[in-house]
Amino acid sequence: MMKETVLARSVRMICVGGAALSMHAAFAQQAPEAIQKIQVTGSRLSSPSAESATPLQILTSADIAASGATNLQELLQKNPTLGTPTLSRTNSNFFTTGGGTATVNLRNLGDSRTLVLVNGRRFVSGRPGDSAVDLNTIPTDFIERVELITGGASSVYGSDAVAGVVNIILKRNFNGVTVDTSIGRSEKGDDFKKKLSLTFGTTSADGASNVMGHFGYTKQGAVFSRDREYSAIDQQSKIINTGEAGDAFLVDRPFYSGIAPQGRFFYNNPVTGKKGDYTYDKAGNVIPWSTNGGDGLAATGFNRSAFRTIAVPAERYLLALSGNHTFNEMASAFFEGNFASSKTRTATEPFGLSSKDIFKTNGQVPAETLVIGKNGQPNSVVRNPLVPQYLFDRIGDTDDDGLRDYNFTRRMAEVGSRSAGADRDTFRLATGLKGTIKDWNYDTYVIYGKTKESQNSTGQVNVLNFRNALSAVPDVNDINNNGNRSEAICSDANARALGCVPINIFGYGTISPEALKYVSAPGSLATSVTQKIAGGSLNGEIFDLPAGKVGLAAGFEWREESSVAIPDPLTQAGLNAGNATPVTEGKFHVREFFVETRVPVLKGKPFIKELSLLGAYRTGKYSTVGTANSWNAGVEWAATSDVKVRAARALSTRAPNIGELYQPASQTFPSGLVDPCNGMKADTSNKYSATCLAIPSVRANMAANGGVFTQTQADKQGVSGYNSGNPNLGAEEGRSTTLGLVLTPRSIPALSKFTFTVDYFDIKIADAIVNTERQILLEQCYTGKNPAFCKFITRRDAPVGANNGGTLSYIDSYATNSGGTGTSGVDFTVSWADKVGPGRLSAKLAYTYLKEYYDIPLPGDEKDYSQGELTYARNKAVLNLAYKWGAFGVTTTSSYISASSLDDQFLSNFDLPAGSVKVGSKLYNDVQFTYAATKAVEVYLGIDNAFDSKAPAVPMGLKNSTTGTETNASAYDAIGRRFYLGLRGTL
Template identity: 60%
Template sequence: MTITISRRNAWRALGACGMALGSQGGWAQDGAADMPTVHVTGTRLAAPGAESPSPLQILSAADIAASGATNLQELLQKNPTLGTPAFSRNNSNFLPTSGGVTSVNLRNLGDARTLVLVNGRRFVAGVSGSSAVDLNAIPTDFIERIELLTGGASATYGSDAVAGVINIILKRNLNGLSFDASTGRSSHGDDFKKKMALSYGYDSADGRTSLMGHLAYTRQGAVSSRDRDISAQDQISKMLSSGLAADAFVPVRNYSVAAPQGRFFYNKDAAGKAGNYTYDAQGNVIPWSTNGDAALGLAATGFNRSAFRTIAVPTERYLLALNGEHAFTPAVIGFVEGNYSSTKVRTIIEPLALSSADFYKSSNGQVPAETMVNGVAVRNPLVPQYLFDRSADSTGDGLRDYSFSRRLAEIGNRQAGIDRDTSRLATGLKGTLDGWRYDSYLVYGKTREHQRADGQVDLQKFRNAMQAIPDAGGAAVCADATARAQGCSPLNIFGYNTISPAALAYVTVPSILDVEITQKLAGASFSGEAFALPAGKVGVAAGFEWRKESSSSVPDALTQGGLNSGAALPATSGSFSVREFFAEARVPLLKDRAFATDLSFLGAFRSGHYSTVGTANSWNAGLEWRTADTLKLRATRALSTRAPNINELYLPPSQVFPTGIVDPCSGVTASSTGARDTACRADAGVLANINANGKFTLSQPDIQALSGYNRGNPGLKAEKGRSSTVGLVYTPARFTFTADYFNIKIADAIVTTPRQYALDQCYNGGNSSFCQFITRRASNSGAFSAGALTYIDSAVTNSGGTGTSGIDLTGAWTGTLGPGRLAARLAYTYLKEFYNIPLPGTPADQAAGEVGYPRNKAMLNLGYQWREWTLNSTTSYIGASAVDDQLLAQFKQPAGSVKVGAKVVNDFQLSYALRKTLSLYLGIDNAFNTKPAPVISGLTGDTVGTETNASVYDPIGRRYYLGVRGSL
């Protein structure tokens, strides 16, 4: 809920909120007296003249229009208070679930600690098992403004508001029809964008009924990795092979060893040595050379995965929104809010890669080249003579065997079609009785997602199809009689395009995932003035809220059992409910004194009882001290709580494929010294590798095959975040300046153990408790080396804590400049500290100044209007950022010693008013085509397929759009 600031106090309120009049919204005004009424997030009090004691920034509908943003995340991510989102178009292509979701992350404290509200009330989540709202479900062109309240706000709004609140206020006052349509593309000819939006508002003649509706369609096209120079080649940071920090941003070709023609390993050649080979396009046997070797005349036989990957997933949305009110009596007003969105997303990655270790686990990845029939070893007729002659019995079963890796190009790309629908209905009564405002509401929200992923195989069927014997006529048939009866067709993996359509039809299988998220909400509150003190009336508010959250994510049976070729995903379901009571008070302490024009205390308390973790209490306290008409000081202290979500509590082991992991044991020899070296040699597989190679050596398959499991923890308890803010607001005529210091510390933070950190602590930090998350191969297996990392798991715990601190500065000015009017707004954040403590008693992992956590971040908005012309610009700045200190420690480099440079991105929009209610506009984003920072594969924070951190830097480049907007 929000409160109203009177017109007389609007200018000061805007300054107190840290807001500058943006672009078109400020040009039509000529002084504070004409400013529109403004609502302030952060309190439920209805006291006139109330202002936010916490840092608050506001983005208006004019800001949204001036950005040309199709999706709300595109605009919000430019604000320096926002951190790296867990989900976006640019980072979700490889996720097994939630592809194409767009979320927000205040202060980099996590999506789960950022509470998203719509019209002051919670919105149903878009990600199963979490509280993360999918901004795709909210129509951008139907937004009146967005209010970003940073700092703990759980006492006011409940759990999840540890980092702050993003309150999205939808339009309420609209008469007639308005429209906005645009189309655009990138300078590379991709990232096609279309938007069509219609809004209509109606007021009854007697003024008792108002109704508004909105209908929109948006489409954003795909961007392929191969179409950008930085990501066209499958590559890796040279630092990982050279060991030199200076090579961190030098890319080295790193093709996949799983190629469409296959790579085959045998146990002996004519000289009795093991080896491997592959095939050329004509089916000839040739030496394997992953990236090629010009000195030896060897062509690259590896596979360039980047030729098939996607930087930005294509997203299509249909949106419907309704707002309505009816005054039954002057004191009783009924309202209704409705939202519906249908989002269609398609994720695309390269064809499936398999190795024999995927489905011959019991034989350490060795595939029999023969089958025992009636006590006689019968050769598999699919196995070429070249390989059969070089195979030997390595498993002790009396049968020759071999191993392989192969890309199943015959199946085509792996693609997931995702249909995600979100619906929400809120209704209730509000009004004023005897000077007291009341608000009661019921809310029901549901998100449904259906995902079908193609390009995968049934591992058991694949094994059946590979194991063949000759029939009476000498033709190959599946060895297993039951499999033959079920349609098994022999599958030939040796060479290009050798898998027959019949074999593909037998082994291919889609994976299915169905998600359902439900939110039920009921509440009521009242607010008013209880009594008067010498300095003014005391405002109070109180109320209650009941909420129930349910979520289920159910993959098909094969996926649950890890029996197909995708990630093993278990079914996850759960629910919780909470009953909460809250109260607030605003107490005026001094007024019209020489040293205090106004001094007020604000306090709030909330007590919630969760079905999962029991009672959780939150509070906040703040002071507002206006020392002069244009200067105000403010301070808050808050205790915020966050109860664990459904995934954190109930997620069974769920498979993921982490990237950017560096094995601490790389390069360890039999005689090297140090605690790390001793810990590495204690592993039998690592020691066997050292004995065989002279030092611990990893192959590309070892690096590319790494997997791991995430798991929840039903024993979690609620985390507690303590936040403090101290700031000032200076508001002379036409100028606003705010400065705020923030400090947020979360005790017992619910965190997942970082994988690289677990590795470093196990081998470098002397903390053996982390070794429980790590599994290595006991011996070599075809393409895989003894001692290579197989799994690094991660668990959720109440571990140590996390925190951040820094300074926010905002400044704004609006006025006449030359023949026109200029509006300028600057927002800047300096990050002093950011840390995470993975386990109690362990060292804090400092991140401030690293990629994703820049020390300096800023946004400058400029708008100039002259007659019918309006020019808007947005300049985004991300300061120089260092490579993760945990990774640098592997190469004996100090923290902060290896950095990517600062990046500046400029966006412009020029519009021309054909008449008062109709405008044409032309926009260009990333106008100077600023290249993303080279966060190459292998460096912490890289986004697969982009060779940068696509959650932080723009991986797409320059983009244009043209549109028309107006009203009738």
């Protein structure tokens, strides 16, 4: 038997690494003699025995090629250890920043708790105020492999590694030129994809220097909600409780928006004493407003889904350069340069304007103007000629200012869809020296990274100009000298001098182009994120023990992070019909020192082939939260060459990022909220009734609706809120435990082709930094448990006309150190490869069982468990199969997500037990065919979601529904079957 070498040990580590290696890689494996040693993520030690005591998973460049992925996120999301990302093409359309970016979320613990490295070093964030890296900035075809360590690693790499590390290793010492180009689209004719990449490298004649470069271009087209049957029409879920097993939700479809392009107008009739409202049909005729499901719904409601986007279009240009030069055996220099330029555009429906947005005190729009005489005294009251006679005859003075007034809502269709086009540039340069001095290895580096975004948005209105335009009088004196004495002009002379044009909001398409130009308010946002790092490490072996040499690594790192986001002045002042959004700006720096060791305890004993202890400690001084310490302790026991046990215990820390500390109010549109006052009557007696019935607007709503608190579809669809940072946050601490078994039964002929791994993980985070969930805020406020939370909840004023007041309008949330969060479960992998028939067959299964996942919303609260709920599936797996026969090859990837129920806290609002409403399991199948036309050229054809598995229905109104997709587009494929054809070759 050949003696185990360093090289063989590296091969073994690749085999037991875990996770979803595509079988394209398996059949392409070389003989052990040709495989290069790799440095394992999770350690700064360079000793050949410095293997990770925590579970490690590796994906190779062959896996990326076999997936046809345009960006790395597409491949990583098939790994069962990954949770739902905060940002992707299919869930970011409604984000004010970050639309179209791609982040990664290990263990579902959050993007900010997953540390992304490039060649073992930090990479600048892709979103202002955050630490999450945009994977769109990393060229996939320049990646050699991706290493995932799924346990706390802050002691080795610093803050943010609470859930684990994603280490992206780029190609090195490459010679030659490779080209990869492909095109693709979905079965529906959208989601167009184009890709072109060029990788090149050369080495000097003496082998001392190597320079590599990569150019990449990708373009992905939009997918609109209207082009998928399940999301083409606005809809709303409705939970039903039959009192029997199998309770589920119904879907109101259509469930159009109550804010329509022709406008809806409310009045208080002073003659009859009745309140009323009306709208218009396409011909301009006055018609009653229809509630959802009533006659004339198509004429009065508005289908927002006709404008929304499932997948954000994205275009990217990527450039990467790297090089190294060896001066002598003691020193070499390296550099890494990355530049990414991307363009994305989000799209949503035209803005739904309310008179309350214009006249914020009471929403009353004057239908008359009080004219002031030359003596400065009131002279006369003049009617606005644009106000229809039908409305004018039915309105009175409701705010005691002596002028008739009304209220309205109107979809600003003439202004057009709200869209935001973002140009993002990411630049990063890393350089340093490394080498060996007297058997000690050193590595020093400096890094500078910057992400800039310039965003231009459309669809908003200027509140001040709109208010001026709503106040019009007849031009009886021909003030504008155009000979027309019957037209309407703006009543304010100063506004006229600045270009004011009266606006007619009564009916379809009634706003003139001149008025539209006057009230439109294009927006802008400029952001930047800057990262500066300097660090160094030293590692070697300090003395001998009977079982081997003791390894030691030590080093330091200084890091500064800064971020700024500057909206346009109108947005900063809150004069574009939204809340004021001030400039967000902040920075912090940290100085860290770390030490790591590996101690071989026993070797060559019965049932102890090797036994080693590992430890690491890091201390950091933050300018924001002070001192933060992390540590890691692990053990590795190789009983025989076939059996290895690994275990680790770690304390990881995460300091709050800039957004969590300093973010001003940023608007969001939550879904799945349930109003505790819904359906309440004067004699209702439950845990919410005391608080609800004490609110005047709630009682007014009940009085206007036959004694029952009632919500319209506009009320349900119109809830918004603002997330804010908190400068008083402290650091969070995560304690992780992992215990694993690796079986490589080479001594058993029947099993010699198999590799098995099983790892148990348990991660608990104390003082977790979160934005408190809005349903929890409602629960805490209305049950009286925490009345202080009531200040974050805003209800609409008492009813005006037929418009229901008292309903939820805004629910705000801010970052806090909550009671904590945690997760535990088991990862299992098995791989096998051998010759079958004329070719070689490879198979690998990766499976994760989620034992538990919980949040403690507030300190002292009970755990709220989520395992088995939507986005927290109990069982996830990926099976990779590949067969290579001569020039032909086929790879398949099957991804499984088990059935999941709706959130139990959400269901409890309908008196339904946990697990009573479910969505079914899903299986997605991808396949790629390859043909090697020559030794240097390969043609490939791929089909993603080959059987067109439909995403489960998660309509608007259910928790975890992604707006515009009518499913959860973070966890499920909302696009459908897709095809691509490509060519790759070496020149």
